[in-house]
Amino acid sequence: MTAPRWFSVGSAGRTVERPGTLAASRAGAGDDAKLVVVFCSPSLDPPEVVRQIRSACPGVPLIGCTTAGEFATGGPDETGVVVVALGGEGFAVRTAVTSGASKDLRAAGARAARCLPQAGHRPHRALLLLTDGLAGDQQEIVRGAYGVLGAEVPLVGGCAGDDLAMTRTYQFFDDEVISDSVVAAGIASDAPMGIGVRHGWKRVGEPMLVTKADGNQVFTLDDRPALDSYLAHLGVADGSALDEPGFRRLAMTHPLGLSRREQEEHVRFIGGADFSERSLSCIAEVPQGGLVWMMEGDAESVLAATDAACRDAVDALGGRPPIGLFAFDCIARRGVLGDDNIMSEMERIATPAAGAPVAGFYTYGEIARTRGVHGFHNQTLVVLSMA
DSSP states (O other): OOSSSEEEEEEEETTSSOHHHHHHHHHTOSTTEEEEEEEEOTTSOHHHHHHHHHHHSTTSOEEEEEOSOEEETTEEESSEEEEEEEESTTEEEEEEEESSGGGOHHHHHHHHHTTOOOOTTOOEEEEEEEEOTTSSOTHHHHHHHHHHHOSSSOEEEEEOOOTTOOSOOOEEETTEEESSOEEEEEEEESSOEEEEEEOOOEEEEEEEEEEEEETTEEEEETTEEHHHHHHHHTTOSOGGGOOHHHHHHHHHTSOEEEOOSSSSOEEEOEEEEETTTTEEEESSOOOTTOEEEEEEOOHHHHHHHHHHHHHHHHHTTTTOOOSEEEEEEEHHHHHHHHHHHHHHHHHHHHHHHTTOOEEEEEESOEEEESSSSOOEESSOEEEEEEO
């Protein structure tokens, strides 16, 4: 490929003999690529898929992760692999990995951020992060990266998934398949990149005061056990019949909202509950002393947010046409859309791309820091466009 910047996507389902090889071939992931990004279903054999992709581009930096579903321009999948290849002299790329991230998430984010290339004659820069959302408060990773890069460099990405098993996710770095890690690609470009962030959830009911919390654990709301207060706001009179899987299904479409100064509240996905101490476990920090709201959404509001996020990302290119889009879409938004509206969302992402390829995955959390220090999101769509 001879373009100054190129972005290509290939995908394959599990029914083919060598899905990694086929997806890499369709993406044109050869030795002339600057970066390969892989989104892979955990139902495949991730180490074998990575080996297949690396055989097609052995010297090219590679990052990636397992998913709760992946998608390319043609639509969503739940059992396949998507490969993105970036290339051309207009891009400069450096990558990094931090293992054992849960020991110090802020330090892990800081170490990952140091891979960002110098601007030089490629003044547009962003840090792409793929993380283990089960490792702890992901906002700490954002704080660590922000502490190194400051306010001028946007952060974007998502948390790996494991098809909602919530037990172990995997991250990919070159030949490695690891857990409890942060993998990053620092990207510098001679053309703009744009980020759009919207969720489509709406406040319902009265606010609740977080009267006791520690990091991502919420113990009391309005001085009542957090689980009891949460269920009462949902009108669930007796929660004794709920088990952990049943609660998780309920919580997926009823997150908590935190008031922020941005266009929309930040959303906190409730990943589980402790039924003995009656507490809630969120994917990221819920500050003690803050106000939270119950949030609800429907297909119409979620699709409207999709339109807005894609429009914001493409508009940020200053009139230049996109060469490709990354999309990081929370699995809980898919739960609201249902099978009937999933293809509609894919079409809405593809429309502003104007024929450019699209790739992404369903996440356990999304990263988009464009202003301020806060940049971790739940149940949100984050879109990164490249000109």
